[in-house]
Every structure is written in C-alpha cells, then in structure tokens.
Amino acid sequence: xxxxxxxxxxxxxxxxxxxxxxxxxxxxxxxxxxxxxxxxxxxxxxxxxxxxxxxxxxxxxxxxxxxxxxxxxxxxxxxxxxxxxxxxxxxxxxxxxxxxxxxxxxxxxxxxxxxxxxxxxxxxxxxxxxxxxxxxxxxxxxxxxxxxxxxxxxxxxxxxxxxxxxxxxxxxxxxxxxxxxxxxxxxxxxxxxxxxxxxxxxxxxxxxxxxxxxxxxxxx
Amino acid sequence: xxxxxxxxxxxxxxxxxxxxxxxxxxxxxxxxxxxxxxxxxxxxxxxxxxxxxxxxxxxxxxxxxxxxxxxxxxxxxxxxxxxxxxxxxxxxxxxxxxxxxxxxxxxxxxxxxxxxxxxxxxxxxxxxxxxxxxxxxxxxxxxxxxxxxxxxxxxxxxxxxxxxxxxxxxxxxxxxxxxxxxxxxxxxxxxxxxxxxxxxxxxxxxxxxxxxxxxxxxxxxxxxxxxxxxxxxxxxxxxxxxxxxxxxxxxxxxxxxxxxxxxxxxxxxxxxxxxxxxxxxxxxxxxxxxxxxxxxxxxxxxxxxxxxxxxxxxxxxxxxxxxxxxxxxxxxxxxxxxxxxxxxxxxxxxxxxxxxxxxxxxxxxxxxxxxxxxxxxxxxxxxxxxxxxxxxxxxxxx
Numbered sequence: 001x002x003x004x005x006x007x008x009x010x011x012x013x014x015x016x017x018x019x020x021x022x023x024x025x026x027x028x029x030x031x032x033x034x035x036x037x038x039x040x041x042x043x044x045x046x047x048x049x050x051x052x053x054x055x056x057x058x059x060x061x062x063x064x065x066x067x068x069x070x071x072x073x074x075x076x077x078x079x080x081x082x083x084x085x086x087x088x089x090x091x092x093x094x095x096x097x098x099x100x101x102x103x104x105x106x107x108x109x110x111x112x113x114x115x116x117x118x119x120x121x122x123x124x125x126x127x128x129x130x131x132x133x134x135x136x137x138x139x140x141x142x143x144x145x146x147x148x149x150x151x152x153x154x155x156x157x158x159x160x161x162x163x164x165x166x167x168x169x170x171x172x173x174x175x176x177x178x179x180x181x182x183x184x185x186x187x188x189x190x191x192x193x194x195x196x197x198x199x200x201x202x203x204x205x206x207x208x209x210x211x212x213x214x215x216x217x218x219x220x
Numbered sequence: 221x222x223x224x225x226x227x228x229x230x231x232x233x234x235x236x237x238x239x240x241x242x243x244x245x246x247x248x249x250x251x252x253x254x255x256x257x258x259x260x261x262x263x264x265x266x267x268x269x270x271x272x273x274x275x276x277x278x279x280x281x282x283x284x285x286x287x288x289x290x291x292x293x294x295x296x297x298x299x300x301x302x303x304x305x306x307x308x309x310x311x312x313x314x315x316x317x318x319x320x321x322x323x324x325x326x327x328x329x330x331x332x333x334x335x336x337x338x339x340x341x342x343x344x345x346x347x348x349x350x351x352x353x354x355x356x357x358x359x360x361x362x363x364x365x366x367x368x369x370x371x372x373x374x375x376x377x378x379x380x381x382x383x384x385x386x387x388x389x390x391x392x393x394x395x396x397x398x399x400x401x402x403x404x405x406x407x408x409x410x411x412x413x414x415x416x417x418x419x420x421x422x423x424x425x426x427x428x429x430x431x432x433x434x435x436x437x438x439x440x441x442x443x444x445x446x447x448x449x450x451x452x453x454x455x456x457x458x459x460x461x462x463x464x465x466x467x468x469x470x471x472x473x474x475x476x477x478x479x480x481x482x483x484x485x486x487x488x489x490x491x492x493x494x495x496x497x498x499x500x501x502x503x504x505x506x507x508x509x510x511x512x513x514x515x516x517x518x519x520x521x522x523x524x525x526x527x528x529x530x531x532x533x534x535x536x537x538x539x540x541x542x543x544x545x546x547x548x549x550x551x552x553x554x555x556x557x558x559x560x561x562x563x564x565x566x567x568x569x570x571x572x573x574x575x576x577x578x579x580x581x582x583x584x585x586x587x588x589x590x591x592x593x594x595x596x597x598x599x600x601x602x603x604x605x606x607x608x609x610x611x612x613x614x615x616x617x618x
Contacts, residue, residue, distance in 0.1 A: 077313055098330075123474060163313055194333075201329040209309040209368070210245065210292065214327045215356045217240040217365050 333392025395421025
C-alpha cells in the first residue's frame with residue numbers, strides 16, 4: 001500500500017530543527033571519537049604496586065605531615081675521607097652554603113646555625129648530632145629551643161668506578177607558617193630544596209677546583 | 221674598558237664597563253688583541269637564544285696578552301694566548317674524560333637551574349653567551365677575566381700572527397670536531413650543510429681526514445666559491461633539488477656522513493621550514509630545523525649525522541623514523557675545544573691548515589655594531605669579521 005510521502009516542510013522551524021539535529025549528531029560523533037581516544041581500553045585491573053629502589057626523597061609526595069622533605073646527591077671527584085673531613089669541620093659549611101651566615105660548634109655536638117631568611121631576616125637553628133659514623137654519615141636533629149624544627153643527615157659513600165664520593169643530603173623541616181611560608185621562601189630562592197641543590201654544587205666546585213665559579217668581573 | 225654590549229634584538233653598542241680584575245685564584249686577565257664575531261653571535265643578535273640580558277658583554281672568540289695572573293694560574297704576564305670559548309675546570313668527571321664542554325663546575329651554581337630544567341642536566345660556562353651558560357662577560361672587549369686559566373688558554377708562539385691562530389678559540393676546533401664526529405673512512409662522501417665559517421672548516425677538516433668527496437651546500441655564491449676553493453664540490457639549494465642531487469652524486473646510495481653546520485635558524489624554501497620560521501617568530505617554537513631534516517633524509521642507511529650547528533630548544537617534525545629505520549649514528553655537542561688545541565696548533569704551524577682565507581673584514585672594536593649588521597645582512601661577502609680593540613674608530617681593512 002502506497003503511503004504518500006510526507007511533503008518536506010521547509011519552514012523556518014523545520015530548518016532550525018534540522019540544524020539542531022545535525023549539530024547534535026556531530027556532537028555525538030565527536031563525543032564518541034573522544035570516548036574512543038580517551039576512555040580506558042579494557043584491561044586487567046590496576047596491579048598492586050611494589051616498593052621501588054628509588055630514594056624516598058624522590059617520591060611524588062614531598063610532604064610528610066607538617067614536614068617538608070628534600071634531598072639531593074652529588075658526586076665529587078675527591079676521596080671520601082677528604083670530603084667527610086671537610087664537611088665535619090662545620091665552620092667550613094658557610095664557604096659553600098649561600099644562606100648560611102655562620103656555623104658555630106659547641107661542646108657536646110651542638111651546632112648553632114645562623115641562616116639568612118627572606119627580607120633580610122635571620123633565623124637561628126640549633127642542632128645536636130644524633131648519629132655520626134666517621135667517613136660515612138652525620139645525622140642531626142634540632143633542639144627544642146631552635147627557631148626551626150628540622151632533622152636531617154648527610155651520607156658519604158664511594159662512587160663506582162673510582163669516580164670519587166657520592167654525597168647525599170636529606171633534610172626534613174617544618175616550614176615556618178606552613179605551606180605559605182614554604183612558597184614565600186621558594187620565591188626568594190631561600191628554600192632548602194633550592195638551596196641544597198645549589199649548595200651541593202658549590203661544595204663540588206670548591207673541593208674539585210679549589211674555588212667557586214662566578215661570572216663576576218670584580219671582587220666587590 | 222670598552223666592550224660590545226647587548227641591548228636587545230638587533231641592538232648592540234660599544235659601552236664603557238669597569239675593567240675586570242682577578243676574582244678567583246685560577247683567574248687571569250687577558251688584554252684582547254683580536255676577537256671575532258661568530259655565527260652563533262648572530263643567534264644572540266637575532267634574539268632567538270634565551271637568557272641574554274641587556275648589558276651583557278658578548279663575544280667568545282678572542283685572544284690576547286696576559287696582563288695579570290692569579291696565584292693558581294699557570295700563565296705568566298706577557299704570554300700570548302688563545303682562549304677557548306668553553307670554560308672548563310679540568311678536574312671534574314667530564315673534564316677528566318676530555319669532554320671539556322660538559323664541565324660540571326664552570327657554570328655558577330645559581331645559573332645552572334635554567335639549563336637543568338631545559339635539558340635535564342646543567343650546561344657548562346661559556347664566554348659572552350647566555351645566562352644559561354653562566355652569563356660570563358665576553359671577549360669583544362678590551363679586557364677579559366678568564367676563569368680556570370690554567371686549563372683553557374693555549375700559549376702561542378710569537379712568530380704566529382693573530383689571524384693564523386685566532387680561530388683556535390672556537391670555529392676551527394668546532395669544524396674539526398664536526399668532521400671527527402662524522403667518523404670519516406676511506407671512500408666516504410661527506411656532505412656539509414652550510415658553508416659558513418664552521419661549515420668551511422668542516423670541509424677543510426674532512427678533506428684532511430681523508431674523505432673521498434666533500435659536498436658543501438649553501439645559497440651564498442661567495443661562500444660556495446670558498447668551499448670550492450678548499451676542494452669541495454658545491455650545491456646551491458636555490459638552484460638544485462638537494463636530495464636528488466646527493467643521490468646522483470653518490471651513485472644512488474646517499475652520502476656516508478652528513479654535517480649540519482647550520483643550526484637553529486635554518487633558511488630554505490620547504491613548507492616545513494616556513495612553518496618553523498613562523499613559530500619561531502611568534503615564540504611557539506625555538507628551532508628551525510630545515511637543514512637538519514634534509515640531512516637526515518639524504519644520508520645513506522647506517523650513515524653518520526654530525527651536528528655542530530647550534531640548537532637551543534625543541535624541534536618540530538624531527539624525522540626520528542628515518543633516524544631509526546636507517547640506523548643512523550648521531551653525534552653532536554658544544555666543542556671540547558681544549559681537547560683539540562695542541563694538535564690543531566701544530567697543524568697550523570706546519571702549514572697543513574690555513575684559516576686566514578675566511579677573514580673578509582677587519583674592524584675596530586668601536587665599529588663592532590656595523591660588523592654585526594653586515595655579518596647578518598650581507599652574509600655573502602662578510603664571511604668573517606675580526607675586531608681589533610687597539611684600532612681607532614673607522615679604520616677598516618677588507
């Protein structure tokens with residue numbers, strides 16, 4: 001039986017409807033395409049992760065409770081005893097640590113660090129050595145009367161292939177004023193993660209070449 | 221002292237700066253007798269290298285006389301020296317391996333962050349270049365403070381005039397290392413893209429190293445003539461289909477080794493290169509790699525790609541498929557200048573290598589801005605500009 005074809009009604013409304021339908025169709029197509037690209041393809045469930053061999057300080061998580069943690073290694077082409085001895089004489093540290101104004105060592109393994117902070121301020125960090133293995137490791141922790149709560153260690157080990165000594169520093173600290181304080185410090189490049197990276201490079205320069213590179217053309 | 225100073229893109233001026241002094245124990249102060257404008261200075265002049273600041277003193281090809289030596293320097297007052305553009309400590313792992321341009325210790329620690337973020341490892345210090353490489357005041361000046369002066373500078377005999385040895389500072393060892401990186405063997409065809417100073421020295425070096433045939437590609441007739449004069453066959457890419465020609469000039473096999481002596485501001489008429497140019501202009505991409513792409517496409521299977529040309533960032537449409545599928549070897553890097561100096565100085569003294577053919581113009585340091593302008597806009601005839609700090613303004617010898 002012949003049904004009469006409905007006459008297309010090219011009214012304004014019809015055109016709007018047709019356009020809308022076309023747009024919807026295109027949108028759906030685009031959506032499908034995006035789904036095809038972005039949706040996870042069927043696969044086995046996420047496997048259980050095993051602990052890897054990377055140092056903990058390189059974890060994607062860089063804060064542990066109130067503490068921020070940073071660490072950095074550098075290989076110095078000098079014998080381990082020499083590198084350790086240089087570090088162990090704490091007043092040496094201000095030679096390559098840019099923000100350390102001075103380090104005093106008092107009896108009983110007490111260290112008093114005067115550290116430059118943003119905006120011309122200084123903070124005094126008082127630490128006690130909690131573990132020392134000559135030639136291998138020095139670990140410290142802040143005393144209760146310190147301006148900043150911190151603990152850390154620096155370890156020394158022979159680099160493979162006679163390449164010298166690997167110095168690894170690990171510092172945990174409670175940023176004053178929390179995350180905001182840490183951000184402000186970072187803006188002034190006075191934050192331990194920025195500083196430790198640069199300071200270890202300066203230590204390497206000093207021990208390998210006897211001087212710290214500078215582009216300054218004059219002494220003052 | 222007077223020194224050529226960067227003020228902005230296409231704006232360099234000779235300004236007065238305080239004289240340098242000994243800062244570190246291994247420093248020396250050199251009074252410059254001759255200094256050159258390098259092709260890579262044009263990358264700075266064109267504003268395509270990041271980290272160049274207004275007030276920076278440019279120049280990294282220089283030589284002169286020691287006027288002061290620090291307590292740990294091995295140089296003595298009065299010695300004539302050529303100074304490598306790479307600053308190297310001589311003591312770190314890389315320097316001990318003679319990879320001097322990879323020195324760990326010559327870039328100040330606070331300057332290393334940027335290149336470490338860009339490249340994964342920080343760069344060494346270079347004279348008169350970007351703050352990515354230390355921001356060291358450069359050699360287009362009356363005086364230069366030279367750090368690690370016991371490792372870098374080479375003392376030259378008084379009998380050898382400046383122009384015979386000046387290019388030991390950069391472009392001669394750079395051309396030489398480019399040819400060495402091409403690992404040339406008997407019967408080889410070596411193609412050099414770009415007949416600028418480094419390209420021409422690469423041509424010369426490849427022939428010394430025993431290449432059977434060296435082909436130089438450029439579009440400046442005078443530069444091509446210089447290449448031909450050294451013994452190369454030449455291709456003008458504005459007249460010739462380069463890929464077809466290289467196949468036909470190598471019996472259908474393709475060249476054994478290709479050397480990209482062009483770098484990040486490649487010219488060329490292929491659409492991909494035009495797209496790169498637009499991106500570079502609007503800051504969307506740093507490097508134009510037209511010559512590099514052609515080189516990779518041209519080289520034979522299992523061939524060698526040597527890249528002395530300077531690149532700073534990222535490349536679009538880099539034909540990594542061709543590199544892998546043809547099994548190419550790629551060798552590149554800033555030049556380990558110190559590694560090559562004694563050997564190249566001997567070759568110059570014995571007359572095997574003569575670099576003076578390259579110099580087209582000698583100007584007073586005071587006229588350095590005109591030197592930059594002409595070196596950029598009149599590349600055909602201005603092949604190499606040597607600046608003389610002692611000359612009075614306006615004196616020129618072509």
